[in-house]
Amino acid sequence: MRLSTRNQLAGTITDINVGTVMATVKVKLDGSEQVLTASITKEAVEELGLSPGQAVTALIKSTEVMLGVD
Secondary structure, eight states, X not given: OOOSOOXXXXXXXXXXXXXXXXXXXXXXXXXXXXXXXXXXXXXXXXXXXXXXXXXXXEEEOOSOOOOOOO
């Protein structure tokens, strides 16, 4: 599959917390200790068959970027 999304981050699912409607999926990025958290529907988790230890690609498409400083 080819996608126009430029921000593609490979990683491995470390945890999935499924609620009534939504779920949070934690992904440890390859080559890093950084963890990305994605909020997706419970239905998407089921349809994609997501599980901890599974390799995934996070696709990020946004019109906003926020920065924080100490």
